[in-house]
Amino acid sequence: MNAPRTLYEKVWDSHQVVDLGNGECLLHVDRHLLYEVTSPQAFDGLREAGRRVRRPELTLAVADHNVPTEDRAGGLAAITDPDSRLQVATLERNCAEFGIPYVPLTSRHQGIVHIIGPELGLTLPGTVIVCGDSHTSTHGAFGALAFGIGTSEAEHVLATQTLVQKPSRTMLVRIDGTLGVGVTAKDIVLHIIGAIGTGGATGHVIEYAGGAIRALDMAGRMTICNMAIEAGARAGMIAPDDTTFAWLAGLPFAPEGTAWDDAVAQWRTLPSDLGANYDRTVVIDAATIEPMVTWGTSPEAVTTIGGHAPDPAREAEPRQRAQVERMLAYMDIAPGAALAGLPIDIVFIGSCTNARIEDLRAAADVARDRHIAPGVRALVVPGSGQVKAQGEAEGLDQVFRAAGFEWRDAGCSMCLGLNPDRLQPGQRCASTSNRNFEGRQGPGGRTHLMSPAMAAAAAVTGRLTDVRTLAR
Amino acid sequence: MTPFTRLTAIAAPLPVANVDTDMLLPARFLKTVSRKGLGTALFHAQRFDMDGAERPDFPLNRLPWRGAEILVALDNFGCGSSREHAPWALEDFGIRCIIAPSFADIFYGNCFKNGMLPIVLDAAKVERLMADAEQPNTATMTVDLQRQTIVRANGEVIDFSTDPQRRQRLLDGVDEIAQSLTFEKTIAAHERSWRTAAPWVRELTVGFAATGTGC
Ligand code: SF4
Numbered sequence: 190m191n192a193p194r195t196l197y198e199k200v201w202d203s204h205q206v207v208d209l210g211n212g213e214c215l216l217h218v219d220r221h222l223l224y225e226v227t228s229p230q231a232f233d234g235l236r237e238a239g240r241r242v243r244r245p246e247l248t249l250a251v252a253d254h255n256v257p258t259e260d261r262a263g264g265l266a267a268i269t270d271p272d273s274r275l276q277v278a279t280l281e282r283n284c285a286e287f288g289i290p291y292v293p294l295t296s297r298h299q300g301i302v303h304i305i306g307p308e309l310g311l312t313l314p315g316t317v318i319v320c321g322d323s324h325t326s327t328h329g330a331f332g333a334l335a336f337g338i339g340t341s342e343a344e345h346v347l348a349t350q351t352l353v354q355k356p357s358r359t360m361l362v363r364i365d366g367t368l369g370v371g372v373t374a375k376d377i378v379l380h381i382i383g384a385i386g387t388g389g390a391t392g393h394v395i396e397y398a399g400g401a402i403r404a405l406d407m408a409g410r411m412t413i414c415n416m417a418i419e420a421g422a423r424a425g426m427i428a429p430d431d432t433t434f435a436w437l438a439g440l441p442f443a444p445e446g447t448a449w450d451d452a453v454a455q456w457r458t459l460p461s462d463l464g465a466n467y468d469r470t471v472v473i474d475a476a477t478i479e480p481m482v483t484w485g486t487s488p489e490a491v492t493t494i495g496g497h498a499p500d501p502a503r504e505a506e507p508r509q510r511a512q513v514e515r516m517l518a519y520m521d522i523a524p525g526a527a528l529a530g531l532p533i534d535i536v537f538i539g540s541c542t543n544a545r546i547e548d549l550r551a552a553a554d555v556a557r558d559r560h561i562a563p564g565v566r567a568l569v570v571p572g573s574g575q576v577k578a579q580g581e582a583e584g585l586d587q588v589f590r591a592a593g594f595e596w597r598d599a600g601c602s603m604c605l606g607l608n609p610d611r612l613q614p615g616q617r618c619a620s621t622s623n624r625n626f627e628g629r630q631g632p633g634g635r636t637h638l639m640s641p642a643m644a645a646a647a648a649v650t651g652r653l654t655d656v657r658t659l660a661r
Numbered sequence: 662m663t664p665f666t667r668l669t670a671i672a673a674p675l676p677v678a679n680v681d682t683d684m685l686l687p688a689r690f691l692k693t694v695s696r697k698g699l700g701t702a703l704f705h706a707q708r709f710d711m712d713g714a715e716r717p718d719f720p721l722n723r724l725p726w727r728g729a730e731i732l733v734a735l736d737n738f739g740c741g742s743s744r745e746h747a748p749w750a751l752e753d754f755g756i757r758c759i760i761a762p763s764f765a766d767i768f769y770g771n772c773f774k775n776g777m778l779p780i781v782l783d784a785a786k787v788e789r790l791m792a793d794a795e796q797p798n799t800a801t802m803t804v805d806l807q808r809q810t811i812v813r814a815n816g817e818v819i820d821f822s823t824d825p826q827r828r829q830r831l832l833d834g835v836d837e838i839a840q841s842l843t844f845e846k847t848i849a850a851h852e853r854s855w856r857t858a859a860p861w862v863r864e865l866t867v868g869f870a871a872t873g874t875g876c
Contacts, residue, residue, distance in 0.1 A: 206851040229694035246864035272692035323743040337743035341774035388737035444861035452861035626683040
């Protein structure tokens with residue numbers, strides 16, 4: 190009888206190529222995802238050393254971070270910023286030279302790398318997935334071990350299809366019970382980060398479990414795994430179940446026929462064994478979670494929409510006090526101020542955290558038959574061309590347009606403002622993205638993170654608003 | 662890779678927790694296709710005002726810390742994105758060693774791959790080094806990776822520890838890819854057996870059409 194193992198340990202064990210001693214292993218990689226920002230230097234490294242890509246057929250590249258979100262039909266030539274165009278052109282050239290499958294800008298499959306991987310059925314339970322981007326943790330929602338790597342590591346994967354890794358510690362985050370009305374996956378993960386801090390899971394892989402997680406659809410599970418990194422975790426994982434299998438069935442690269450049956454049978458053995466040991470366990474009652482909104486410049490600077498910004502005068506520890514003062518000054522929020530009612534300038538509904546069709550539906554439900562407040566600009570940026578097409582098939586584009594929102598092409602967009610979608614200094618943004626760091630959405634911009642429904646509520650009222658007060 | 666053995670240099674104090682990768686290098690500087698030249702953008706929002714003029718109060722803008730090669734900071738240094746541009750910017754500025762009570766995982770690993778040494782020390786020791794770094798006459802310290810010691814200006818020796826394998830690679834300046842490729846046969850054998858065990862991991866042998874519905 191083998192010792193009980195966690196989901197993480199099972200995936201790790203099946204991918205361990207060789208033990209290098211001292212806890213380090215070479216780990217086999219099933220899928221390597223590439224995009225334009227973090228890959229050029231990896232290809233340079235290969236060229237300098239005269240190396241080839243070992244398994245191009247397990248690699249996929251797409252441009253997402255830099256791409257404009259309008260007038261896309263012109264492809265590369267339509268990117269007006271010369272630096273952005275050079276990065277995308279470099280990716281295209283590297284993919285051609287090394288034989289790597291590339292999703293062109295004009296393909297309907299183009300989109301944010303963490304949205305198209307699952308959509309194409311490339312993200313499968315029990316696999317190891319890496320990408321030079323920290324939000325690779327998103328793919329863990331399927332029971333994959335998925336994590337962000339640096340450019341040197343990307344070069345290592347290109348050359349060897351393996352990574353040098355040490356096992357992480359494990360952390361179980363169990364959300365028991367049922368979520369309240371108007372409370373979403375985004376609120377769960379912001380609540381967790383508020384509770385354990387941005388360094389709370391450093392060195393750990395989080396496994397999310399419990400009734401409230403099981404009840405989530407795949408979109409919600411991806412949102413929660415996406416932001417595992419914001420709690421410092423190496424990766425986030427959720428055991429695959431019937432919800433997972435139903436979502437995957439029939440996707441372009443999902444297995445078919447008997448291979449599908451064999452795969453599902455195998456995937457059913459992945460969930461953590463009874464009695465498996467975690468280095469740390471956190472238990473949260475879903476009923477205590479409310480719609481959340483950040484007030485500061487770190488995802489842990491978060492509270493409920495009914496809550497208040499902290500008062501630095503109450504912080505005994507001088508450095509802590511200075512940090513809170515700095516955040517409030519940057520965000521232009523008075524000490525102890527109520528968050529509900531803060532006027533906003535911009536609304537951004539998008540990013541790999543919340544730009545799937547389910548997210549757009551939730552936002553559209555709030556926007557339907559309403560209009561954005563005067564002076565507010567609101568962007569909806571679907572996570573992929575597929576999401577955009579689906580949204581249009583359902584008429585969501587009409588709902589948003591009628592309400593005064595912009596309906597744009599897929600990409601990272603205002604999540605980090607590498608393309609022209611960027612906050613101006615001093616602008617306050619209700620955003621469904623994942624990071625509220627200083628200048629993240631544009632220099633001097635102020636970001637409040639929240640769920641898609643909450644962001645839509647902010648758009649139609651012009652203020653941070655508890656979406657539950659808009660219920661019809 | 663440049664080996665890291667022993668470094669006697671000025672340490673700059675940065676008494677801030679959760680220094681994130683956007684602070685280290687704002688996203689708009691990510692639009693480069695080279696590893697070099699990012700030093701001028703390091704801590705851009707902290708070092709320069711909106712008009713591009715240096716902020717005189719930021720340590721790296723002041724003497725003697727303009728020439729710092731060591732950085733002393735607080736908890737969770739390097740949190741945020743996995744972008745290696747953050748350590749590249751530090752390295753290009755001239756920083757080769759960062760001392761903090763804790764680091765974000767990906768950033769920590771990225772440092773080693775770029776010939777930089779991140780040192781984890783308990784908070785009390787970091788405070789002593791922070792106090793040293795804050796005074797020009799005590800800001801110079803010696804980091805010795807062979808002995809795993811930091812020697813303060815007053816002669817006190819502080820021990821640290823580093824993962825033995827990473828330490829050796831740093832000392833030798835080893836190319837990790839070359840090292841891994843020595844396991845070529847083992848990698849190939851694992852690939853064969855995994856392909857048998859998980860034939861459902863499909864390979865991408867078809868291209869993606871530029872337009873339309875093909876994939
Ligand atoms: S949407 Fe934002 S967080 Fe996600 S991959 Fe793009 S830039 Fe990164």
